[in-house]
Amino acid sequence: MATETRGRMTAMPVISAKRMQDRIDAIVEAATAVFGAKGYEAASIAEIARAAEISDGLIYRYFSNKRDLLYRVLEAFYERVVAALEKEAANGATFEDRLHALIRRHLGNFVADRELCRLFLSEVRVASDYKGSAIQNLNRRYVSVLTALIEAGIGQGEVKADASPRLVRNVIFGAIEHIAWPYVNGDGKLDVDETAKAVTALIYGGIGIPAKT
Amino acid sequence: MATETRGRMTAMPVISAKRMQDRIDAIVEAATAVFGAKGYEAASIAEIARAAEISDGLIYRYFSNKRDLLYRVLEAFYERVVAALEKEAANGATFEDRLHALIRRHLGNFVADRELCRLFLSEVRVASDYKGSAIQNLNRRYVSVLTALIEAGIGQGEVKADASPRLVRNVIFGAIEHIAWPYVNGDGKLDVDETAKAVTALIYGGIGIPAKT
Amino acid sequence: MATETRGRMTAMPVISAKRMQDRIDAIVEAATAVFGAKGYEAASIAEIARAAEISDGLIYRYFSNKRDLLYRVLEAFYERVVAALEKEAANGATFEDRLHALIRRHLGNFVADRELCRLFLSEVRVASDYKGSAIQNLNRRYVSVLTALIEAGIGQGEVKADASPRLVRNVIFGAIEHIAWPYVNGDGKLDVDETAKAVTALIYGGIGIPAKT
Amino acid sequence: MATETRGRMTAMPVISAKRMQDRIDAIVEAATAVFGAKGYEAASIAEIARAAEISDGLIYRYFSNKRDLLYRVLEAFYERVVAALEKEAANGATFEDRLHALIRRHLGNFVADRELCRLFLSEVRVASDYKGSAIQNLNRRYVSVLTALIEAGIGQGEVKADASPRLVRNVIFGAIEHIAWPYVNGDGKLDVDETAKAVTALIYGGIGIPAKT
DNA sequence: CATGAATGAGTGTTCATTCAT
DNA sequence: AATGAATGAACACTCATTCAT
Numbered sequence: 001m002a003t004e005t006r007g008r009m010t011a012m013p014v015i016s017a018k019r020m021q022d023r024i025d026a027i028v029e030a031a032t033a034v035f036g037a038k039g040y041e042a043a044s045i046a047e048i049a050r051a052a053e054i055s056d057g058l059i060y061r062y063f064s065n066k067r068d069l070l071y072r073v074l075e076a077f078y079e080r081v082v083a084a085l086e087k088e089a090a091n092g093a094t095f096e097d098r099l100h101a102l103i104r105r106h107l108g109n110f111v112a113d114r115e116l117c118r119l120f121l122s123e124v125r126v127a128s129d130y131k132g133s134a135i136q137n138l139n140r141r142y143v144s145v146l147t148a149l150i151e152a153g154i155g156q157g158e159v160k161a162d163a164s165p166r167l168v169r170n171v172i173f174g175a176i177e178h179i180a181w182p183y184v185n186g187d188g189k190l191d192v193d194e195t196a197k198a199v200t201a202l203i204y205g206g207i208g209i210p211a212k213t
Numbered sequence: 214m215a216t217e218t219r220g221r222m223t224a225m226p227v228i229s230a231k232r233m234q235d236r237i238d239a240i241v242e243a244a245t246a247v248f249g250a251k252g253y254e255a256a257s258i259a260e261i262a263r264a265a266e267i268s269d270g271l272i273y274r275y276f277s278n279k280r281d282l283l284y285r286v287l288e289a290f291y292e293r294v295v296a297a298l299e300k301e302a303a304n305g306a307t308f309e310d311r312l313h314a315l316i317r318r319h320l321g322n323f324v325a326d327r328e329l330c331r332l333f334l335s336e337v338r339v340a341s342d343y344k345g346s347a348i349q350n351l352n353r354r355y356v357s358v359l360t361a362l363i364e365a366g367i368g369q370g371e372v373k374a375d376a377s378p379r380l381v382r383n384v385i386f387g388a389i390e391h392i393a394w395p396y397v398n399g400d401g402k403l404d405v406d407e408t409a410k411a412v413t414a415l416i417y418g419g420i421g422i423p424a425k426t
Numbered sequence: 427m428a429t430e431t432r433g434r435m436t437a438m439p440v441i442s443a444k445r446m447q448d449r450i451d452a453i454v455e456a457a458t459a460v461f462g463a464k465g466y467e468a469a470s471i472a473e474i475a476r477a478a479e480i481s482d483g484l485i486y487r488y489f490s491n492k493r494d495l496l497y498r499v500l501e502a503f504y505e506r507v508v509a510a511l512e513k514e515a516a517n518g519a520t521f522e523d524r525l526h527a528l529i530r531r532h533l534g535n536f537v538a539d540r541e542l543c544r545l546f547l548s549e550v551r552v553a554s555d556y557k558g559s560a561i562q563n564l565n566r567r568y569v570s571v572l573t574a575l576i577e578a579g580i581g582q583g584e585v586k587a588d589a590s591p592r593l594v595r596n597v598i599f600g601a602i603e604h605i606a607w608p609y610v611n612g613d614g615k616l617d618v619d620e621t622a623k624a625v626t627a628l629i630y631g632g633i634g635i636p637a638k639t
Numbered sequence: 640m641a642t643e644t645r646g647r648m649t650a651m652p653v654i655s656a657k658r659m660q661d662r663i664d665a666i667v668e669a670a671t672a673v674f675g676a677k678g679y680e681a682a683s684i685a686e687i688a689r690a691a692e693i694s695d696g697l698i699y700r701y702f703s704n705k706r707d708l709l710y711r712v713l714e715a716f717y718e719r720v721v722a723a724l725e726k727e728a729a730n731g732a733t734f735e736d737r738l739h740a741l742i743r744r745h746l747g748n749f750v751a752d753r754e755l756c757r758l759f760l761s762e763v764r765v766a767s768d769y770k771g772s773a774i775q776n777l778n779r780r781y782v783s784v785l786t787a788l789i790e791a792g793i794g795q796g797e798v799k800a801d802a803s804p805r806l807v808r809n810v811i812f813g814a815i816e817h818i819a820w821p822y823v824n825g826d827g828k829l830d831v832d833e834t835a836k837a838v839t840a841l842i843y844g845g846i847g848i849p850a851k852t
Numbered sequence: 853c854a855t856g857a858a859t860g861a862g863t864g865t866t867c868a869t870t871c872a873t
Numbered sequence: 874a875a876t877g878a879a880t881g882a883a884c885a886c887t888c889a890t891t892c893a894t
Contacts, residue, residue: 020878045864055880057866066864122339131400150420163420167392167411174391175384187344198380206419207363207376228853258889268855270891279889446857471885481859486886548765557826576846589846593837597814604813605806613770624806632845633789633802654874684868694876696870705868859891863884870880 024062027052032073036115040070040123071135074124077116078138081109089145095158096204098149103176104196110180111190118184121177143169172203237275240265245286249328253283253336284348287337290329291351294322295358302358308371309417311362316389317409323393324403331397334390356382385416450488452478458499462541466496466549497561500550503542504564507535515571521584522630524575529602530622536606537616544610547603569595598629663701666691671712675754679709679762710774713763716755717777720748721784728784734797735843737788742815743835749819750829757823760816782808811842 030052034043045066049056063069088105092098110117124130125139146169153159176199183190228236243264247256258279262269276282301318305311323330337343338352359382366372389412396403456478460469471492475482489495514531518524536543550556551565572595579585602625609616654662669690673682684705688695702708727744731737749756763769764778785808792798815838822829 023878044862056864057881058879060865061878126335126339126398153420158422159420160418160422163415164411167415168420170392171384171388171412171415174389175387178387178390179380179383185339185344198377199384202376202380202384202416202419204419205373206415206417207366207372207381209371209373257887262856269889270855270857271853273890274853449857470883482885483860483887484858487857492885552761552765552824557824579846584848585846586844586848589841590837593818593841594846596818597810597838597841600815600817601810601813604816605809611765611770624803625810628802628806628810628842628845630845631799632841632843633792633798633807635797635799683866695868696877697875699869700874855892855894857891857893859888862887866881866883868880870878871876872878873876 023054023058027054027059027062027069028073028076031069032077032116035070035073035119040066040119067129070119070124071133074116074120074135075138077113077120078135078142081113082138082142084109085142085145089149095149095153095156096200099153099204100196100200102146102149103172103200104192106173106176107180107190107192107196110176110184111192114184117180118186121181121184143173146172168203172199175199175203233275236267236271240267240272240275240282241286241289244282245289245329248283248286248332253279253332280342283332283337284346287329287333287348288351290326290333291348291355294326295351295355297322298355298358302362308362308366308369309413312366312417313409313413315359315362316385316413317405319386319389320393320403320405320409323389323397324405327397330393331399334394334397356386359385381416385412388412388416449480449484453480453485453488453495454499454502457495458503458542461496461499461545466492466545493555496545496550497559500542500546500561501564503539503546504561504568507539508564508568510535511568511571515575521575521579521582522626525579525630526622526626528572528575529598529626530618532599532602533606533616533618533622536602536610537618540610540612543606544612547607547610569599572598594629598625601625601629659701662693662697666693666698666701666708667712667715670708671716671755674709674712674758679705679758706768709758709763710772713755713759713774714777716752716759717774717781720752721777721781723748724781724784728788734788734792734795735839738792738843739835739839741785741788742811742839743831745812745815746819746829746831746835749815749823750831753823756819757825760820760823782812785811807842811838814838814842 027048031043031048034048034051037043038047045059046056048069049059052059059069063072085102085105088101089098092101120135124135130136147165150159150163150165150168154161154163154165176195179195179199180190182188240261244256244261247261247264250256251260258272259269261282262272265272272282276285298315298318301314302311305314333348337348343349360378363372363376363378363381367374367376367378389408392408392412393403395401453474457469457474460474460477463469464473471485472482474495475485478485485495489498511528511531514527515524518527546561550561556562573591576585576589576591576594580587580589580591602621605621605625606616608614666687670682670687673687673690676682677686684698685695687708688698691698698708702711724741724744727740728737731740759774763774769775786804789798789802789804789807793800793802793804815834818834818838819829821827
């Protein structure tokens with residue numbers, strides 16, 4: 001009887017991998033909207049399910065819990081911006097050009113995805129489960145683009161040899177985040193071009209006029 | 214004391230102003246400890262009341278709600294650090310010395326009051342009720358110390374004339390916060406002296422080596 | 427300032443101990459009714475609170491959780507029947523009379539409190555948290571009344587010297603429970619007098635006619 | 640095989656009766672293991688399906704619901720022990736021997752199938768759907784073996800003529816169950832031989848020493 | 853003034869069962 | 874026949890806040 005198989009039947013999957021991915025995408029999209037609009041706590045699974053036009057329970061087939069869903073929303077976002085930043089890193093003739101491009105791109109992300117940035121800054125990076133998460137890894141990849149640029153700059157003699165790439169990177173990201181936060185939090189504006197230029201100039205050139213000896 | 218009455222003349226304080234202030238201080242002290250140890254959400258009014266050795270309900274005579282109590286805890290803290298920073302601002306011979314002193318002091322605050330800093334960064338500044346709060350005003354006073362220093366530096370010809378005091382201030386505070394955060398969040402160490410020196414040097418001197426013309 | 431006290435204020439309790447006990451009694455009474463009528467799982471805290479005319483949350487001031495409430499319901503019941511059985515143990519001239527009285531009383535309990543007995547047999551004794559519970563201790567006290575009677579009977583020469591009090595006690599309680607169960611479970615009747623007589627006679631006299639040698 | 644068709648003639652079994660029976664057996668076997676190990680509530684259909692290496696949904700082609708599956712598990716078990724007990728009933732020279740043999744066998748079942756016995760005692764016999772079930776019928780057949788033995792004993796003049804077979808049977812099963820329960824429930828040991836002897840002696844001979852006249 | 857009993861809204865999660873494929 | 878994706882009902886528990894005493 002050739003048609004008899006042993007063990008688990010390997011019939012055609014009832015749902016195609018594509019449809020499954022569509023489901024995940026739909027849920028992530030709905031969750032992105034709801035989390036973005038109301039924040040993590042105020043958002044309810046029921047509302048997300050309604051937005052995705054599925055039942056509450058189905059969310060738990062694809063995501064292990066509400067927190068997991070939040071993380072997946074931000075992972076999807078982070079993957080996108082990491083890829084874009086890595087691509088950006090190649091552009092620019094001089095070190096200063098490249099630095100400016102990265103700073104500009106980073107600032108631009110806050111404008112393009114204000115709500116996801118707020119979600120990340122106010123509900124995830126600050127949380128106890130951030131450490132060791134996939135998001136933290138993505139964040140590391142993101143910031144390492146800048147570290148690499150600085151190291152290259154040192155190697156090329158375009159950056160002071162005693163500059164600490166890690167410190168410079170922290171100063172840049174910290175500065176930008178601080179500047180962008182009021183805007184991200186819904187208060188104030190953010191002029192990407194001008195800010196990028198000003199920050200680049202400051203970091204590159206410092207502010208001091210050495211006392212004449 | 215003749216002003217002490219019984220019955221319902223509630224307009225007249227039945228306990229002395231001093232005792233009332235002692236109460237408030239005791240509650241704030243207890244709340245500081247509990248909020249610091251467990252975070253805002255995880256802390257309960259009942260636990261704070263127990264720590265202050267009073268009843269739950271009495272807290273509501275002095276504070277309008279849990280959130281208000283949190284803010285008062287941080288206001289007390291902020292008042293302390295603002296005063297200290299304003300005093301610090303006077304020290305130092307050159308601009309660079311003064312800048313270094315402020316940066317050092319700011320970093321030192323993260324170490325001295327790690328838990329309150331975490332509370333502020335992760336539960337207050339990020340929240341929707343931060344805008345317009347007394348805390349925000351204190352924060353403005355705090356950061357304006359640095360703005361004033363930079364303006365003075367420009368006036369004295371020690372700082373580039375085209376430097377934007379607001380931008381520089383944001384870069385400095387953002388940078389420091391970003392650098393200190395892992396430590397504040399309970400992960401990693403923070404070498405105040407070294408970090409202060411490095412940040413000061415970077416901000417003051419920039420990182421670039423201008424291309425020779 | 428003589429009116430100032432230190433530490434926790436010892437004002438008159440806002441609620442008297444009696445009123446507190448009344449509350450507990452009311453909740454236990456309501457829970458007894460609801461658990462008895464619907465069983466443990468099917469009963470909801472909301473329904474019990476409604477029956478006791480209080481809010482859901484108040485139940486949790488007096489009982490740590492739903493399970494605890496169930497146990498307290500049955501403890502109250504068990505305390506009652508243990509006391510009654512212990513009192514009963516004194517009655518009766520001969521051993522056989524006393525044995526009969528205890529058996530009768532035990533059977534009577536099933537009739538008088540059918541629903542609580544069912545609750546105990548079907549939802550508690552069978553559960554994993556029964557071992558080590560207060561209920562198990564009460565049960566031990568309950569059954570030890572019979573053990574003591576048998577031991578006394580042996581001492582008085584009214585019971586075979588080689589009878590194991592523990593075994594006899596188990597046989598009697600097991601037998602009665604088995605006989606009463608259909609009734610307790612809502613199926614069939616239970617003639618207490620007749621059953622008590624028959625069980626007593628069987629245990630006391632056995633069923634065998636020794637083969638003549 | 641000509642009867643095998645493709646398409647929608649669903650009235651005709653597409654798989655052979657034998658294979659169908661194998662399926663049922665596999666599911667029952669898997670369910671026996673899972674229910675035995677975790678209890679009814681804690682066991683999930685998904686886990687049983689996984690253990691049987693089929694899909695969740697297929698279980699519902701052979702069993703109408705989870706409860707039905709539980710009953711079929713216990714029916715299979717009961718059929719086995721009923722047959723064994725009926726066979727046992729023939730052994731033994733005297734009434735006392737035969738009684739002893741049945742008691743011994745019954746106790747032995749608790750040891751041999753502790754988990755299924757616990758399942759039956761704690762999740763089925765106690766439930767509202769037990770009455771009228773196939774299990775109850777099997778139970779009746781099981782216990783009637785003992786009733787028949789006693790009736791025969793009366794007929795042979797080996798048992799008191801006024802003994803009620805039903806009562807005696809209930810006393811014996813109730814007693815044994817009560818004695819075995821702690822063991823079945825995972826607490827304590829059970830010495831089958833000794834217990835069987837002691838119970839037999841007690842039932843057969845009673846405990847009383849008639850007062851001298 | 854001080855107490856602490858009382859309130860009650862609010863929601864993530866599981867899983868037996870169904871049914872489109 | 875077999876799959877497994879999809880459904881959706883159901884509920885204990887917490888705790889900030891109020892207010893009778």
